[in-house]
Amino acid sequence: GDSVTQMEGPVTLSEEAFLTINCTYTATGYPSLFWYVQYPGEGLQLLLKATKADDKGSNKGFEATYRKETTSFHLEKGSVQVSDSAVYFCALNNFGNEKLTFGTGTRLTIIP
Amino acid sequence: GAVVSQHPSRVICKSGTSVKIECRSLDFQATTMFWYRQFPKQSLMLMATSNEGSKATYEQGVEKDKFLINHASLTLSTLTVTSAHPEDSSFYICSARRGLTTEAFFGQGTRLTVV
Numbered sequence: 001g002d003s004v005t006q007m008e009g010p011v012t013l014s015e016e017a018f019l020t021i022n023c024t025y026t027a028t029g030y031p032s033l034f035w036y037v038q039y040p041g042e043g044l045q046l047l048l049k050a051t052k053a054d055d056k057g058s059n060k061g062f063e064a065t066y067r068k069e070t071t072s073f074h075l076e077k078g079s080v081q082v083s084d085s086a087v088y089f090c091a092l093n094n095f096g097n098e099k100l101t102f103g104t105g106t107r108l109t110i111i112p
Numbered sequence: 113g114a115v116v117s118q119h120p121s122r123v124i125c126k127s128g129t130s131v132k133i134e135c136r137s138l139d140f141q142a143t144t145m146f147w148y149r150q151f152p153k154q155s156l157m158l159m160a161t162s163n164e165g166s167k168a169t170y171e172q173g174v175e176k177d178k179f180l181i182n183h184a185s186l187t188l189s190t191l192t193v194t195s196a197h198p199e200d201s202s203f204y205i206c207s208a209r210r211g212l213t214t215e216a217f218f219g220q221g222t223r224l225t226v227v
Contacts, residue, residue: 042221043118044218046215089155099161100156100158102155104153105155
């Protein structure tokens, strides 16, 4: 079945540091890939997505590129801020399937 | 943007009682809603898919008689945890899909504690 493997946290970085959160997937077909963010006390919000190979999703300074050859969708940001502290989930949605399959989530804490 | 509201955000109930959680799409019609359960330090596990006007489809291992799902209108789905036990304590999150888009919008979650 489909699965998502995500870098385990927690991750603690200083403000303005470079961020990478690794995500790899296993799926048949051609899934769409997502990054969701969950701020404290809130539900999940879509951060970015990519629907086909080599697509780059970007939002709020975050980027992730759909790499079919390595089955990866790593999340990156060049300079993190304290407000980026949250839990980040990588997820996939396979063609013709409404369900989202999530990774385990990575808790990110940015310290001033 | 699309807003999904979940209520209550926190609930504490006694063992053996039932508790209902509501999930509403506030500014769009959701033909399909999803219920997830999130264990500490673990991912979201899909419990069931709820379609308006029909029976919910439960994932393997989820007791449908314990977790009752009703999707009576295009803007409301409810999850009732019946005869709750401490092991049912968890974070429950709903999401709603708008039309045929691939994007799902999530509620803020409900923290259930059974004592």
